[in-house]
């Protein structure tokens with residue numbers, strides 16, 4: 001039986017850990033120590049490492065984990081990650097036989113040049129591209145690329161569970177409410193997320209269906225979001241990429 005559990009790293013990173021009774025695979029181990037502790041405590045053997053992009057808070061622990069056991073390391077073919085042994089890109093499949101699970105690789109550039117997502121078992125591991133109620137900063141790609149990547153993820157089934165790389169949900173909701181102030185689903189989400197955080201629990205995973213109801217970066221065709229973007233810009237535009245770019249810039253400055 002496959003289980004997916006968060007291992008906390010740094011201040012707000014999650015190292016998503018896929019596990020059964022004997023084996024585990026980790027997504028984006030930015031540091032090794034918490035993973036090693038978890039594997040030792042649960043008596044699990046590492047079976048694979050998956051990386052979504054090259055940032056150190058996502059791959060910084062890979063080398064040290066490999067010292068304990070040589071396992072395949074999957075990650076984006078076109079990013080500088082020295083520890084990769086299985087470079088992947090869109091169209092590839094990652095199979096972890098020890099866990100009886102397979103993932104399709106999706107190219108989702110924008111946050112970084114060749115960021116990938118892993119989709120399988122009704123779950124999506126999307127690193128720093130899609131966050132609960134938000135999205136990653138556009139560091140290496142263009143707004144066009146980032147928006148296309150978010151649309152690609154948004155086209156997956158609504159019941160897909162979304163496992164993102166950081167616990168940013170409450171701050172994201174706060175911003176989303178300024179952009180989309182009349183959205184009742186957002187108000188409900190804020191209450192639920194606050195309760196979870198008060199109890200020391202992750203707000204993740206969410207689902208793509210919930211994201212489409214609440215995440216302004218997936219709602220760039222909604223009149224309320226367009227209107228807010230126009231107010232911010234002092235302009236009149238409706239092109240979703242430009243709406244996306246405007247609210248991304250607004251969030252960077254807020």
Ligand SMILES: [Zn+2]
Nearest residue numbers: 053055111128
């Ligand atoms: Zn990143």
